[in-house]
Amino acid sequence: MRSSLLKSTSELLRRSRRGYASSSANPERKVAVLGAAGGIGQPLSLLMKLNPLVSSLSLYDIAGTPGVAADVSHINSPALVKGFMGDDQLGEALEGSDVVIIPAGVPRKPGMTRDDLFNINAGIVKALCTAIAKHCPNALVNMISNPVNSTVPIAAEVFKKAGTYDEKKLFGVTTLDVVRAKTFYAGKAGVPVTEVNVPVVGGHAGITILPLFSQATPASNSLSHQDIEALTKRTQDGGTEVVEAKAGKGSATLSMAYAGAVFADACLKGLNGVPDIVECSFVQSTVTELPFFASKVRLGKNGVEEVLGLGELSDFEKKGLENLKGELKSSIEKGVKFAYGN
Numbered sequence: 001m002r003s004s005l006l007k008s009t010s011e012l013l014r015r016s017r018r019g020y021a022s023s024s025a026n027p028e029r030k031v032a033v034l035g036a037a038g039g040i041g042q043p044l045s046l047l048m049k050l051n052p053l054v055s056s057l058s059l060y061d062i063a064g065t066p067g068v069a070a071d072v073s074h075i076n077s078p079a080l081v082k083g084f085m086g087d088d089q090l091g092e093a094l095e096g097s098d099v100v101i102i103p104a105g106v107p108r109k110p111g112m113t114r115d116d117l118f119n120i121n122a123g124i125v126k127a128l129c130t131a132i133a134k135h136c137p138n139a140l141v142n143m144i145s146n147p148v149n150s151t152v153p154i155a156a157e158v159f160k161k162a163g164t165y166d167e168k169k170l171f172g173v174t175t176l177d178v179v180r181a182k183t184f185y186a187g188k189a190g191v192p193v194t195e196v197n198v199p200v201v202g203g204h205a206g207i208t209i210l211p212l213f214s215q216a217t218p219a220s221n222s223l224s225h226q227d228i229e230a231l232t233k234r235t236q237d238g239g240t241e242v243v244e245a246k247a248g249k250g251s252a253t254l255s256m257a258y259a260g261a262v263f264a265d266a267c268l269k270g271l272n273g274v275p276d277i278v279e280c281s282f283v284q285s286t287v288t289e290l291p292f293f294a295s296k297v298r299l300g301k302n303g304v305e306e307v308l309g310l311g312e313l314s315d316f317e318k319k320g321l322e323n324l325k326g327e328l329k330s331s332i333e334k335g336v337k338f339a340y341g342n
């Protein structure tokens with residue numbers, strides 16, 4: 001009894017130090033998940049229900065949300081869960097949201113690139129962002145829907161047209177690239193995975209995903225150049241590895257839900273004023289000549305507090321950076337053109 005009391009007290013202290021102070025110390029926070037009944041949406045909704053920083057959880061989809069919401073709502077954690085379905089209920093789902101997470105849209109099948117999803121997902125993202133501009137213009141938007149390299153610029157243009165754009169509040173979620181880079185690096189370098197950090201910069205498709213293993217911590221000097229090349233390629237092809245393993249049944253959902261929950265948690269901590277919250281994300285940027293770029297970002301009370309630079313790159317990474325710019329630039333331009341032309 002005494003030891004379990006001590007354990008729970010020390011857990012409370014640990015949490016409060018890291019941004020999970022008792023719920024009375026945290027402000028009320030509403031999180032909306034758009035696409036909540038999907039492969040990512042369901043486990044992501046579960047993880048957000050478990051997050052003690054969430055007081056209200058709004059689950060929206062075009063179908064299937066009543067069941068998901070009823071199911072998740074039975075979990076005995078504080079967040080109050082409500083399900084919303086169809087266009088008519090989108091406004092209410094969004095009203096008052098602090099963070100909106102968007103995993104709505106179609107996933108890849110084997111043989112497809114993320115860009116092959118553009119035709120369907122661009123329209124979905126545009127419609128959802130139009131509603132965000134109307135119903136919760138101050139929310140932080142976490143864009144998961146692919147192709148992220150284009151859907152984030154689409155969202156920016158929609159918000160600009162609506163007069164609500166704030167570059168500090170729009171994020172392409174690239175956390176899964178970081179999650180993969182950490183896992184693969186730890187396995188190869190033989191270091192504890194929970195201690196690993198690896199920045200991943202650029203974008204979120206193929207060669208635009210550039211892990212900076214030269215900055216990985218804990219540093220390893222047991223890795224050869226070939227090892228680094230193989231780790232880089234595996235990180236860049238991580239999504240395809242899952243798409244092929246699922247053999248037509250979609251793309252990463254569970255690892256993505258985890259990554260989405262990690263990033264949303266960081267956003268909430270930033271909003272709540274927890275200092276030194278840094279995650280990689282695809283944001284409006286001046287780090288390179290490209291208007292959007294993924295790099296480390298410091299999160300704060302208004303969203304992006306500071307877009308951090310790339311640090312020192314190895315020659316291999318410098319080459320990777322130059323190689324990705326062409327593809328990333330045209331994906332960004334494709335998104336902007338779509339938003340303008342429609």
Ligand SMILES: NC(=O)C1=CN([C@@H]2O[C@H](COP(=O)(O)OP(=O)(O)OC[C@H]3O[C@@H](n4cnc5c(N)ncnc54)[C@H](O)[C@@H]3O)[C@@H](O)[C@H]2O)C=CC1
Pocket residue numbers: 034035036037038039040041060061062063103104105106107108117121124127128143144145146147148173174175176177204250251252253256
């Ligand atoms: N950023 C990243 O790292 C990752 C992104 N993704 C992307 O996430 C997206 C979703 O993937 P999954 O969950 O596997 O797909 P899924 O097909 O299982 O789920 C998508 C959900 O979106 C819903 N939806 C469709 N149109 C909608 C609309 N207008 N409003 C609200 N909801 C709508 C569908 O009803 C469905 O429930 C895909 O575009 C996929 O490529 C997937 C993995 C990683």
Ligand SMILES: O=C([O-])CC(=O)C(=O)O
Pocket residue numbers: 107108114146176238239240242243251252
């Ligand atoms: O590969 C895909 O289509 C889904 C995705 O973005 C990822 O798993 O990184």
